[in-house]
Amino acid sequence: MDRRNGRNIMNDRTTINENKRKEVCRFLFLLALFAAACAFRYFDHAINPQDTTAFAFSYRYGFISRGLMGTLLELFDGLIPGNQMTYDTIYLWSGVATLFFFVCLFVFYYVVLMKRDGIWQTRQQYLVILLSVFAFPMFVTEENFGRLDVYLTILMLLCMILLVVQKAEWLVLPLCCVGVLIHQGFVFMNVNIVLVLLFYRLLTQEGAKKRYYLILFVLTAAAVSGLFLYFEFFSHVNGPEIYDEVVANAKALAMDGKTYSTALVNHEILGEGVFMDEWFFHKINYQELPQFLVFFAPYIYIGVRYGRSYWKKAKNAKEKWIAAAVLLGAWTVLPEFILKVDYGRYMYEIVFYYIAMVLCLMAMGDRYTEETTEEMSTAIGKHMPAALFLIVYPMIMMPFLDVVISQLNVVLCRLFLGVS
Amino acid sequence: MKKQSSLDHKIYWGFLFLMTAALSLVYYEGELCSKMWWILAYDVxxxxxxxxxxxxxxxxxxxxxxxxxxxxxxFIVPSFSAGPLFEQVTESEKSAMGMGKHLLELAVFALLMLPYLQIAVSFGKGLYQQEKVSEASPQKTVLPLFLPLLLLPGILFSSHYGIWVSIMVFCYGCIIVYGTSFAGESWQITMKEMLQNIRAKGPVSVLLLIYPVLFLPFRSSYISDFSRELTEWLWGLF
Structure with missing residues (x-):
């Protein structure tokens, strides 16, 4: 009798899981249609010279920064008949990478949604849609299609998936190292979310698991920091000797066969600072940022309130450390804001960090995230008569670009500041 | 309770102002000139x-x-802000599209708008049935929903497809908002039921709110960038 009951309970659970899976798949299918529409709408069918130039760097010239993708392209060229060192190959690679980014994003959504049921899953679905509003158009525009960021985001998503499902988490270490080999910006823009999730696991586990996460956290942090310091300060010794050849390669990879990014080659190959060369773009940044913040104010207000409420819930030192890491993690991107010019990319990373972090923590069963999300959703529902428009509103600012944060800034700068 | 309601009211208007300003600015494509005043007047x-x-x-x-x-x-703020009404459709643009492509674009656009068309049809049906139940004259109540269709010849025979479509959407917007606010009880009941049905779909219903942003703004000679892109792709395919 007991055995039969047990079997019935098992069958019921299987049915519930199957229903949940079907529901999640149906939701993701509709989201996939929306993703396809977004990709079609914003795709510009072109790659910037800035992004083709990055493929001219290769380990043929030594262990230089951003050399991995160029090296892979050369390997591909050696394996496939005909000249593959062309703009068309990079275009094809970028298309495949962008498609893979969408696949990884949807796997991430599936993983986090399957972890929760009922009202929590519904709340996660709203957050998933909000994240999608920012993420879907990001890597299909001319400014960002083919940019190395898409590879970095794929690696970051893979790490996040592994940490949420708690399988083969050791892969985080090699994946993060690959990220820095592709682009040092990974350290500022993407690894934060991975390290914060590792830190969370480290502080919430006990015994052997705790030691495992401690070792993984220390090794990952040390490896990415070491690689970053090496690429920033010690990888330019052969710069002057290889400069001309790299420039020739970069020109050959451009769409028109001649345009390449001087600033990128000077920085990565010669190790020159480009702050003054990019002063024109810095000026645009300083003008556009306040405008953007004004229009983004509702979300900043909600974010600050959410953060304050989350922080207040932490009672002991361990919880305070977790809360501090979660809330401040996104600000590793701050050096980029000071030294570099692509504010659109950095803003995107900040927004992505916070929404994805809430999704991950909810999937990992963090009590305080759940409580804070519940409080916020009640507060928003109470004070905001058309709360759903909070998800629609950012859509009109999309897509985020590179130097210019969004189309909104293009128009505002032109109107009020005379920047064309 | 009253204080809460007044707070809601203020936040809603703040949000609507912000949204209108953002929509107008994002989609404004002209130079700083008198057109801005037209757009401002339109928004006001x-x-x-x-x-x-x-x-x-x-x-x-x-x-x-x-x-x-x-x-x-x-729908209606960006389409005016982008300024299709100020644009002159050149002869080359007219010949570039041609009647065949125009009709294909119209079909593509209708296909893309299918979720909204389905909602609109079910709303019309619901309204008709509601009126029948209350033994009023259903034809008279449903009639305003058909009035914007008088613009169809304009869409089919003019070279300004986008403008006609945006006018049609504008008319539907006015009729539905006005009807829900002021018309008989059947309008309100049907609208409430319709929105409840949409809300019952949960988070998926948010996609219905986000989706139109992809079409915007409506253009002058063609309907929208999105539908034109798809039309060109299909035209090339066949």
Whole structure:
């Protein structure tokens, strides 16, 4: 009798899981249609010279920064008949990478949604849609299609998936190292979310698991920091000797066969600072940022309130450390804001960090995230008569670009500041 | 309770102002000139019309009217701000599209708008049935929903497809918001039921709110960048 009951309970659970899976798949299918529409709408069918130039760097010239993708392209060229060192190959690679980014994003959504049921899953679905509003158009525009960021985001998503499902988490270490080999910006823009999730696991586990996460956290942090310091300060010794050849390669990879990014080659190959060369773009940044913040104010207000409420819930030192890491993690991107010019990319990373972090923590069963999300959703529902428009509103600012944060800034700068 | 309601009211208007300003600025494509004043006047007019519907309309559907206004603003603010009404369609543009492509674009656009068309049809059907139940004259109530269809010849025989489509959407926006605010009880019941059905779909219903942004703004000679892109792709395919 007991055995039969047990079997019935098992069958019921299987049915519930199957229903949940079907529901999640149906939701993701509709989201996939929306993703396809977004990709079609914003795709510009072109790659910037800035992004083709990055493929001219290769380990043929030594262990230089951003050399991995160029090296892979050369390997591909050696394996496939005909000249593959062309703009068309990079275009094809970028298309495949962008498609893979969408696949990884949807796997991430599936993983986090399957972890929760009922009202929590519904709340996660709203957050998933909000994240999608920012993420879907990001890597299909001319400014960002083919940019190395898409590879970095794929690696970051893979790490996040592994940490949420708690399988083969050791892969985080090699994946993060690959990220820095592709682009040092990974350290500022993407690894934060991975390290914060590792830190969370480290502080919430006990015994052997705790030691495992401690070792993984220390090794990952040390490896990415070491690689970053090496690429920033010690990888330019052969710069002057290889400069001309790299420039020739970069020109050959451009769409028109001649345009390449001087600033990128000077920085990565010669190790020159480009702050003054990019002063024109810095000026645009300083003008556009306040405008953007004004229009983004509702979300900043909600974010600050959410953060304050989350922080207040932490009672002991361990919880305070977790809360501090979660809330401040996104600000590793701050050096980029000071030294570099692509504010659109950095803003995107900040927004992505916070929404994805809430999704991950909810999937990992963090009590305080759940409580804070519940409080916020009640507060928003109470004070905001058309709360759903909070998800629609950012859509009109999309897509985020590179130097210019969004189309909104293009128009505002032109109107009020005379920047064309 | 009253304090809470007034807070809601302020936040809604703040949000609507911000949204209108953002929509107008994002989609504005001209230079800083007198056209800006036209756009400002248009936005102010829309906000006044909205205020009239919210304040003087029936209180029981105020929440629904707020949602409807927000939704229709998504369509009608950008389409005017982008300035298709100011544009001159050149001869080369006319010949580049041609009648065949125009009709294909119209079909593509209708296909893309299918979720909304389905909702509109079910709303019309619901309204008709509601009127029948209350033994009123259903034809008279449903008639306004057919009035914008008088613009169809304009869409089919003019070279300004986008403008005609945006006018049609504008007309539907006005009729539906006005009807929900001021018309008979059957309008309100049907609208409430319709929005409840949409809300029951849960988070998926948000996609219905986001989706139109992809079409915007409506253009002059062709309908929208998105539908033209798809049309060109299909035209090349066949």
């Amino acid at each position: 007019l829309l906000l006044i019309l909205s205020a009239v519907c919210i304040h003087y309309g029936k209180g029981s559907v105020r929440k629904e009217v707020r949602y409807l206004i927000g939704f229709f603003f998504l």
